[in-house]
Structures are given as structure tokens and as C-alpha cells.
Amino acid sequence: MTAAEILAEPGAPVIVCDHVRLSFDEKVVLKDVGFTLIKGHTKIILGASGSGKSTILKIITGLLRADSGVVWVNGARVDQLSEREMMAVRADMGMIFQEGALFDSLTVRENVGYKLYEETDMPIAQVDRRVEEVLGFIGLGEFIHRMPSELSGGQRRRVAIARAMAFKPRILLYDEATTGLDPITATTVDDEIIKLRDLEDVSSIVVTHQLRDAFYIATHMAVRAPDGRVEILPASPDKERQAEFIMFRDGLVCFEGDADALRQSTDPYLRTFLS
Amino acid sequence: MPVTYLEGRLKHAALEVQEYVRLLGATCRAVVTRPRYGHDIVEQFDVIGVGSLTVVLLTGFFTGAALASQSGLTLDQFGGRAVVGRLISASMIKELGPVLTALMLTGRIGSGIAAELGSMVVTDQIFALRALGTDPVRKLVVPRVLAGVLMAPVLTIISDFVGIVGGWLVSRYQLQVASGVYWSSVTEALYTQDVWMGLVKPFVLGFAIVTIACHVGLRTQGGTQGVGRATTAAVVAGSVAVIAVDFFVTQLLIKLMY
Numbered sequence: 001m002t003a004a005e006i007l008a009e010p011g012a013p014v015i016v017c018d019h020v021r022l023s024f025d026e027k028v029v030l031k032d033v034g035f036t037l038i039k040g041h042t043k044i045i046l047g048a049s050g051s052g053k054s055t056i057l058k059i060i061t062g063l064l065r066a067d068s069g070v071v072w073v074n075g076a077r078v079d080q081l082s083e084r085e086m087m088a089v090r091a092d093m094g095m096i097f098q099e100g101a102l103f104d105s106l107t108v109r110e111n112v113g114y115k116l117y118e119e120t121d122m123p124i125a126q127v128d129r130r131v132e133e134v135l136g137f138i139g140l141g142e143f144i145h146r147m148p149s150e151l152s153g154g155q156r157r158r159v160a161i162a163r164a165m166a167f168k169p170r171i172l173l174y175d176e177a178t179t180g181l182d183p184i185t186a187t188t189v190d191d192e193i194i195k196l197r198d199l200e201d202v203s204s205i206v207v208t209h210q211l212r213d214a215f216y217i218a219t220h221m222a223v224r225a226p227d228g229r230v231e232i233l234p235a236s237p238d239k240e241r242q243a244e245f246i247m248f249r250d251g252l253v254c255f256e257g258d259a260d261a262l263r264q265s266t267d268p269y270l271r272t273f274l275s
Numbered sequence: 276m277p278v279t280y281l282e283g284r285l286k287h288a289a290l291e292v293q294e295y296v297r298l299l300g301a302t303c304r305a306v307v308t309r310p311r312y313g314h315d316i317v318e319q320f321d322v323i324g325v326g327s328l329t330v331v332l333l334t335g336f337f338t339g340a341a342l343a344s345q346s347g348l349t350l351d352q353f354g355g356r357a358v359v360g361r362l363i364s365a366s367m368i369k370e371l372g373p374v375l376t377a378l379m380l381t382g383r384i385g386s387g388i389a390a391e392l393g394s395m396v397v398t399d400q401i402f403a404l405r406a407l408g409t410d411p412v413r414k415l416v417v418p419r420v421l422a423g424v425l426m427a428p429v430l431t432i433i434s435d436f437v438g439i440v441g442g443w444l445v446s447r448y449q450l451q452v453a454s455g456v457y458w459s460s461v462t463e464a465l466y467t468q469d470v471w472m473g474l475v476k477p478f479v480l481g482f483a484i485v486t487i488a489c490h491v492g493l494r495t496q497g498g499t500q501g502v503g504r505a506t507t508a509a510v511v512a513g514s515v516a517v518i519a520v521d522f523f524v525t526q527l528l529i530k531l532m533y
Contacts (some may be wrong), residue, residue: 090408
């Protein structure tokens, strides 16, 4: 069986981190981190500020290099790849950064279609259609000609999601996608994450310290009604088990399990975090 | 304690040099290999070339005019007012044109590049570029370096010309030197080596200004304060580099051509 065939199987591991360690000078950010993301599932990484949540995403995308440990993405060992080789891995992986990281000199259309316009040979008309399609998916079709500075915080995050999904990656990494947003706007962003997971079959890692958003994503699912409308409903028990929580503490994984296990945990640190 | 401080400073300096050399290597590789971002290159030619035209025209004109006034006073002591054109053309073409144009470019585009790239670093836009499969060196550094290297000589030639015109106006109307005398004096003093010196320098200076600004911008740390520090550092380091590089290039060219 080839790696591609293994990865095509249901339940295949799309991201594997094993004994990952990273320090900046004297400061150890990740001591020993390991977890596996299964195809079509969601990993929700919780932890206090500075616990290394965002850092692990940057290691997975090859933006930072771990001091030691092994990181597999879609069957490729990214900890050993050069920047040029990483480009092929990134073709199937999108990342949503804190605050969106939209290119402020480009319009919403240019931001969303950036990769397709700049890094592919796709005809412009086809890229334009794809941009309109993804902006329609996230409900921001009328903002296509706006500049990022003309958008609200929630709209910027949603445009960032549109940019990351425009080239149809099978893995999406969300770095604090709802931090700093009011609960109503945060829910619209959470809904996009759920829709992408359930309707587009995207495997995702969601980094957050917003418990409300973490549990909302884990306990809801998106279904397309017969009339084509997308509905967000409470998740079935099976679906709920596909969302796993990981808690980072002092550069280590101190908890791994589903929403029920997290709620029932008696660990004093987890109880304090959840309270 | 002082030894530790000194050691820290030396390590920091060595790291900066190492990263600068690494950026130069990556830039050279990216210039000769694909992919290239053509529209970014054209845009930077416009921003750096056309955008700097006004400041270069004004600087060149007033430098030539002031030089004529000062030279007139000095030359009068030797009864040599008629050769003022020779002094102006030699000074502008060999030294003042390239150096002053480079200093103006450092202030205008060096600061702009450092601020723009620095802002992109602190808002994660550089990470976003890489995550989207774009090499920031190819997309951001190469267009600026090409524009800097190729537009600096063009701007310098324009600056030299308007400087000599500024000198002519002062010579004609303040020093009362006849136009024919001035212009023949200007051309008499020009040797092929002088022209080469005036043309080679801006290529090197343009390269130094832009690569330093890109390096400083891409190494920005610490939010908006860091962007401010990077902008200042790019202008200071760029200006010092212009003066120092000019000295060494002058020495080299004198050895090679004179």
C-alpha cells in the first residue's frame, strides 16, 4: 500500500507530531508534544497564553523548525524538508492567523484569490469564480472590492478563512480565529469552521483559549437541508467524538480526550481552566 | 559583566552579518531562477524610480546651484571664475550626484521598505505569504533590489544633469559667466573615467541601500515600536553604508581606471 493509498483511507492520520521540542534561547516553549490528527477530525488545542499553542501550528506548517521530534503532514516528514520542498506540503494545508494577517495593500478579492492568482496557472476568470464562490460560502460576497482596513474584526477573520480555503486544502489550521471577537461574531466564525469540517471534509486543528468557542465547535455539526440551506445543529455522539481536545501546559500535553472527558476531568489545573 | 555584555554585542553583530549575507545569497539565487513576480517588479520600478524623481530633482538642482555660488567665491581668489563649470561637472558626476542621490534614496525608499516589510512581519503577513506558498524573498526582496539597482543610476544621471543646470543658472546670472564659457568648461573637464565612476557607483549604492533596508525590515521584532526602530535603523545603517561604500568603491575605481 502506498502512502497516498493509506492517506485516502478513512481514519488515516494526516498530521502526526511526536516528541516535538522547541526553545528560543533559554526559554523552552515546547518540551515534549505529541498528538495525531485523523482525517476529517478536529483537534482543539487549549492552553494559557504562552503555552506553545500557536507555536505548534507554525511547526506543522514549517514556518518554524522544531529543535527535535518528528512531524508528519500528509505522509511527508516536514521537520526534514527544505523551504522549497515545504511549498508542496503547504499546497494542501491552509492556516488562519491571529488577527487574520490579511495583505493590507490588496482588496478582499485579491487576498482571497492570492494563492490561485500568484502561485497557480489557473485562468483568471476561473479564479474569479472560485473567489466569488468562497466569499459566498462565508457570506461576504458583497465585500469583494473592499480593502481589509474597511472590514470589521469578524469580517477580517472570515476573509482569512476564505483565503485559506480558496485553494481547497484538506487541512486547515486555525490560530486563535475568534480571539478578541464579541460572542455573536465569534459564533459566525465558529460556524464557518464547522461548515468546512462537515461539508468540505476538511481536517482541522483549532487553537484557542476561548472555551465557549471550543465547546461550540466540538458539540455542533453542519448539515445541508434538502432545500440547500446549511443548518448548524447539535452534533450526534459519533460526530462529537471526532472532535478531540488537547490541553497544553508548560510545553507539555496535560490532557487529551473528547468534550465529555474534558468536562468530567478532576485534574485541578483543568478544573481551574474550565471554571 | 562587561565581558558578557561585549560578548553579547559581538554575537548579535555576527548574527546580523550572517543573516544579511544569507539574504544576499537567497536574493541572488531568486534573481536568476523562477518563479518571478513581474508585476511586483514593475510596481517597484515605479515606486522607487518615478516616486523618487521629485526629491532627486530638487536635491540635484540646489546642490549644483549652491556649489556654483561657493566655487565662484573660491575661484575668484585665483581669478578662475571662468572654470566654475569644470568644478561643478567633476564634483557632481564623480561624487555629489551619486552620494546625494543615494542618501535621498536611503531616506525615502530605505525607510519605506523597512517600515513596509517590518509591518508585514509584526502582523504575520510574511508568515501568511509563506503559508500560501510564496517565498518572501522572491515576492518582496527581489523586485525592490532590481528596482533599486537599476533606478539608482538613472536617478543619479538626472540628478547630475539638473545639478549642472543649477550651476549654470547661478554662474550665468550671479557670477556673470557666459553660457558658452560655462558649458565648454563643463565638457572639457569630463574624462571617460569620471563618467564611468559616476555610473558604477550608483549601481553599488542602490544595491546596498535596498538590501540593508530589506534585511532590517525582515528582521523586525516587537510590534509597532519595533517597526519604528527598524525604520530608524534602516536609514542610519543605509546612510553610513552609502558614505563608507562610496569611499571604498572610489578607491577601487581609482586603482582600476586612473
